[in-house]
Amino acid sequence: MDKQELAAFLRSRRERLRPQDVGLPSGPRRRTPGLRREEVAVLAHISTEYYVRLEQGRAPRPSGEVLSGISDALRLTETESDHLHVLAGTAPSRTGLHRRDVRPSIATLLERLPGTAGFVMSAAFEVLAWNDLAAALLEDFADLAPKDRNLARKAFLEPSRTDTTPYGISDAADFRQNVVMELRSTHARYPSDPAVTELVDELYEASPDFARLWERHDVQAAPPLTKTFRHPTVGHITVDCDALTLTDRDQRLVLYSAPPGSPDAEALALLNVLGAEAGDYVP
Numbered sequence: 001m002d003k004q005e006l007a008a009f010l011r012s013r014r015e016r017l018r019p020q021d022v023g024l025p026s027g028p029r030r031r032t033p034g035l036r037r038e039e040v041a042v043l044a045h046i047s048t049e050y051y052v053r054l055e056q057g058r059a060p061r062p063s064g065e066v067l068s069g070i071s072d073a074l075r076l077t078e079t080e081s082d083h084l085h086v087l088a089g090t091a092p093s094r095t096g097l098h099r100r101d102v103r104p105s106i107a108t109l110l111e112r113l114p115g116t117a118g119f120v121m122s123a124a125f126e127v128l129a130w131n132d133l134a135a136a137l138l139e140d141f142a143d144l145a146p147k148d149r150n151l152a153r154k155a156f157l158e159p160s161r162t163d164t165t166p167y168g169i170s171d172a173a174d175f176r177q178n179v180v181m182e183l184r185s186t187h188a189r190y191p192s193d194p195a196v197t198e199l200v201d202e203l204y205e206a207s208p209d210f211a212r213l214w215e216r217h218d219v220q221a222a223p224p225l226t227k228t229f230r231h232p233t234v235g236h237i238t239v240d241c242d243a244l245t246l247t248d249r250d251q252r253l254v255l256y257s258a259p260p261g262s263p264d265a266e267a268l269a270l271l272n273v274l275g276a277e278a279g280d281y282v283p
Helices: 003-016 037-044 048-055 064-073 078-088 104-111 132-137 151-156 172-189 194-206 208-214 263-274
Strands: 117-121 127-130 226-231 235-246 251-257
Touching: 003 048, 003 078, 037 048, 037 064, 064 078, 104 117, 104 127, 104 251, 117 132, 132 263, 151 172, 151 194, 172 194, 172 208, 194 208, 235 263, 251 263
Parallel strands: none
Antiparallel strands: 117 127, 117 251, 226 235, 235 251
16 A cells, blocks of 8 residues: 555545535635545545545555545546555455447547448447448448347357357357457456346356356457458458457447458448448348
8 A cells, every 4th residue: 555645646636626526516715626625525435534544644544445435536537446446555346337328539430431340349249339331241230229239149149149150250259259258357347237247147048158168267358350251242251350449438449441452342342332231141
């Protein structure tokens, strides 16, 4: 526990907040910037005396529950909350929900990517946003309920999945293994998120293949560099696969592209013209 750094960090986070940021009245003119220590203590459900001692570098190591309360009171980001736990000498205690709202700038970016199929995926494999070419290459997610946009469910739970593969991909076994490894990491980050825990339970109960892979406790997933689809309209098409992590929301921007002038790039261009109707896969 680094008491002095912890104290300085708490003061800096407290001083940046205004009363109205946390739903408190502004009241009379304040002698110091930000919230008062007693206000933080009330919001964190701890005693004022203990919080004052933390900011003075005189308190014993706080529990994970206390740190979570302080983190919520100070409106810390996930990165800041992790830093708080590191300074306090405790492991991070994540109890939040994974983000499913897409940053508007990323949604706009998807529409500005010529010749590239792109979509945003949540930490629990739900497709959250996509562009027209992604709908043509994969399927029109707008026609699906949010639950049916989940790529983990599509990989393990769709009928006849032992005979077909999601979107005709050639590396279905590797894809399923990566899904399990990444879901295990997601489950560790969001142990109290019902959407995550219920998804894992559903897959575990319904898919022996998922259960077998889950019991291996693997967490290191190697991202694929290329992916080959067997498309019902344009046939086999191999694309470069890039997955960019959106750290502020724990999401991924997945991009499928092909070298300019290649037959695969021409196939993507044809799909761009044909539109989403071309992405209807038939088992």
